[in-house]
Amino acid sequence: MSTTLERPALRTSRKVPPSKDSRTLLKSQIRTGWALLAPALLHSGIFIVIPVVAVLVLSLTNYSFGDTWAWVGFGNYADLFGDVDFLASLWHTVLYAIVVIPISMAISLAVALGLNQKIRGLSFFRTAFYIPTVTATVAVATIWLWIYNPGSGLANGFLSLFGFAPNRWLADPATALPSLMVVGIWQGLGTKVIIYLAALQGVSRDLLESSEIDGANRWQKFANVTWPAIGPVQFFVLITSIVGTFQVFDLVYVMTQGGPGSETRVLVMDIYQNAFQDLKLGYASAETVIMMIVIALFIGVGRLLQKADAND
Amino acid sequence: MRRGVGLTLLAAALSVLVSSCGNGVIEKSTDGVPPAEATGTLRVLLPSFPPSTKGKEAFQKVVDDFHKTYPKMKVEPDFATYKNLNEKMSTSIAAGIPYDVMVTGVGWVQPFASKNIFEDLGKYGVTPDVIKEKSTPALIPAVTYDKKLYAYPLIADARAVALRKSAFREAGLDPSKPPKSLAELKVAAEKLTKRDKNGNITRSGFDLASATGFRQSFTTFLASTGTPLYVGGEPNFDNKAGLDTLLWIKSMINNVQPYGQTNAAQQPLVLTGEAAMGIVNGGVDCSADGIGQKNCDDLEFFRFDSGKEIEYVGGDLASIGSRSRHKDAAWGFIQTLTKPTTLDAIAKLNKKIPAYKDASNSPQAKSNPLSQFVADGLVYAVNENEVPSNWLEMRGNFDIQLTQAVLGQKDPAKVLHNLAGQSR
Structure with a gap:
């Protein structure tokens, strides 16, 4: 049996003006709202809006830390699309994102599903998966530099057990970027696992039990109950992963400096190089604007995929 | 660090806009003031002293020597490396607190001089003849831009x-x-x-x-x-x-x-x-x-x-920042840096050759066969040239x-x- 609550009809069609007391209350609430918002707005204004506007303005100049500068219009943008280093960096970043995001999300979800079971040593495993996230990237990169060391590294040592010839992982143009991707995937697992784990623990037990009673197997339970339930979290992880992978820098800076050649040069590294090494701040600002647009495009695609998934 | 570059770039952009609104002056100029009365902070960026205890002790000796002429000037060192030299310089300019003395290497002088970041040392009597007479002539092209000299050699990095x-x-x-x-x-x-x-x-x-x-x-x-x-x-x-x-x-x-x-x-x-x-x-x-x-x-x-x-042959080359408020003091500091005893100390710390006239007879050259060999060979010096x-x-x-x-x-x-x- 179901009941429907109906809104009682208004006695008059004319809108009743609020009383003086309620107007005062409303104004007071509005004031309080603005007062509470003010610190966040101030912070966003100073540290996000103004710098973004500054970058947009600088991207239209040839400013290079010297005494003189000039407006160049969209000249920096035009130059960027003929700049092989920029194009290579953009391609490497997109490739890095396309490979790292889905793989790391899939592995994280699988690990989270495992850690969501009642198994022995659960705390240990949860800590172990989270440690790379809280470890400084420089330390992580140093360990991986040793792992990838062509002479005495663990990777070649392991492969030699199966008779494989040693590889020059980070020094070989063919394997340098994939080697970095492996580190990126591994390092990003911790945060995603924790988020997925929290989401999995929020999946309705009632729905899972109902599906079990209806005879659903493990896969059907996952596909029809768990997966839809963690949809919003998937989207959150996707967005943060997109932003994170597009801003990859420290790993590359420590491990390869963008080399060999420019095989692992990524967008933020190119921006850093142009801004702080080559002193081309106007040009680097134009690159930053392009990066923001590309990230926005990726997030837009993510939203579309999310909507399509929700409609299914 | 991952977001650091983006944020730093945004912050640098903001600083540039803010500093362009003002004149970026944070201290009164001491130029023209008698050295004994000059007060302020001399900011020094240099990769010549390693940030180790030995390096800091050697630098302190230079500061003590400088204080004999400029007793009231405070010296604030930034022990950079060649790897982070540019970012230190660019961020200091963006932040509106440029260095007064900047020590860079071969290949740095022309780009910075062309952006008016370095001061023409001709005002302080530095000419090619002075370098030929007192320093390493091979480094003259490295310190020259548009026929003017913008740096003074400290040490020669010969290979x-x-x-x-x-x-x-x-x-x-x-x-x-x-x-x-x-x-x-x-x-x-x-x-x-x-x-x-x-x-x-x-x-x-x-x-x-x-x-x-x-x-x-x-x-x-x-x-x-x-x-x-x-x-x-x-x-x-x-x-x-x-x-x-x-x-x-x-x-x-x-x-x-x-x-x-x-x-x-x-x-x-x-x-x-x-x-x-x-x-x-x-x-x-x-x-x-x-x-x-x-x-x-x-x-x-x-x-x-x-x-x-x-x-x-590369080398460490000392310049004065064109936006310095203490250019006279900065030149005084460079003069202290280029005293033979100081150059010997810097050369020893870096396993390089002091850039003074008779480098072949320097303590560093005498200390090992390789330094002696490269010091004797400074006449064969080449680098990227102009x-x-x-x-x-x-x-x-x-x-x-x-x-x-x-x-x-x-x-x-x-x-x-x-x-x-x-x-x-």
Whole structure:
């Protein structure tokens, strides 16, 4: 049996003006709202809006830390699309994102599903998966530099057990970027696992039990109950992963400096190089604007995929 | 750190806008004020003193000496490295607190002078004749931009070539007749290269000292053919000599030395025995704390000569920031830095040669055979020569594109042509 609550009809069609007391209350609430918002707005204004506007303005100049500068219009943008280093960096970043995001999300979800079971040593495993996230990237990169060391590294040592010839992982143009991707995937697992784990623990037990009673197997339970339930979290992880992978820098800076050649040069590294090494701040600002647009495009695609998934 | 660059760039952009609204003055100028009465903070950026206890002690001696003339000036050092020098300078400018004294290297002066970041030292009586008389004449092109001098040399970073006598004898080569031309070097290096049964190189025949890029080695080998990299700011490598040199490097990598080979201590590989021959920088510690006397005795030094005997020489060059409020004091500090005793201390700390007239008789030159060799060879000095004003950008371009050519990813002739086109 179901009941429907109906809104009682208004006695008059004319809108009743609020009383003086309620107007005062409303104004007071509005004031309080603005007062509470003010610190966040101030912070966003100073540290996000103004710098973004500054970058947009600088991207239209040839400013290079010297005494003189000039407006160049969209000249920096035009130059960027003929700049092989920029194009290579953009391609490497997109490739890095396309490979790292889905793989790391899939592995994280699988690990989270495992850690969501009642198994022995659960705390240990949860800590172990989270440690790379809280470890400084420089330390992580140093360990991986040793792992990838062509002479005495663990990777070649392991492969030699199966008779494989040693590889020059980070020094070989063919394997340098994939080697970095492996580190990126591994390092990003911790945060995603924790988020997925929290989401999995929020999946309705009632729905899972109902599906079990209806005879659903493990896969059907996952596909029809768990997966839809963690949809919003998937989207959150996707967005943060997109932003994170597009801003990859420290790993590359420590491990390869963008080399060999420019095989692992990524967008933020190119921006850093142009801004702080080559002193081309106007040009680097134009690159930053392009990066923001590309990230926005990726997030837009993510939203579309999310909507399509929700409609299914 | 991942978001750090983006945020720093945004913050730098903001700072630029904010500082462009004001005049960025944070201290009153002391120029024209008698030294004894001048007050303020002199900000000094220099890679010449390592940030170790020894380095800081040596720097403090310089400060103490400076205080004899400027007793009320505070000195604030920033012990940079060549790797982070540019970002320190650019962020200081963006933040509106530029350095008063900046020590940079060969290739830095022209780009910064062209942006009016360095002060013309002609105002302080620095002329080519003064450098010839008191310092290292070979570094005059490195401190000159638009016929004006913007820096004063502190130390010379000279490179030579070393060979292992034992390795030469073992390979049937005569160590007293070192190979000097590119062709001779290749033949000898191939004989000296050792491999395991799988063909992997276990001892390099020649260390090109180019783990991260081939810019300096290309410059050096090209100069040994009598061809400087740049002449009057114009590229001089998009020619047969340039192409032959690049092809020669390509023929050496993964033939006599694996690409990217370094050791953990970042030591020249010939000093550690990982290479039979190779490029070395200007000093070697023959004591038990260093490589030891036995190892030292096994080394023989020589210079490249493919038509012209040369020695690659970089160096530390001191400049005054054009936005400094204490230019007189900054010049006073540079004068303190360039006293022979100070230069000797800096040279010892960095295993380089003091850039004063009689460097061959300096304590550093007398302390080890390699320093003596490179000090005696300063007359053969070469470097990138008169670089274009976008050299800071070109440094990276050279490193990337020469590597791509050497690894076979790009056509060497096209790479040189492209680099020449990018030089402005």
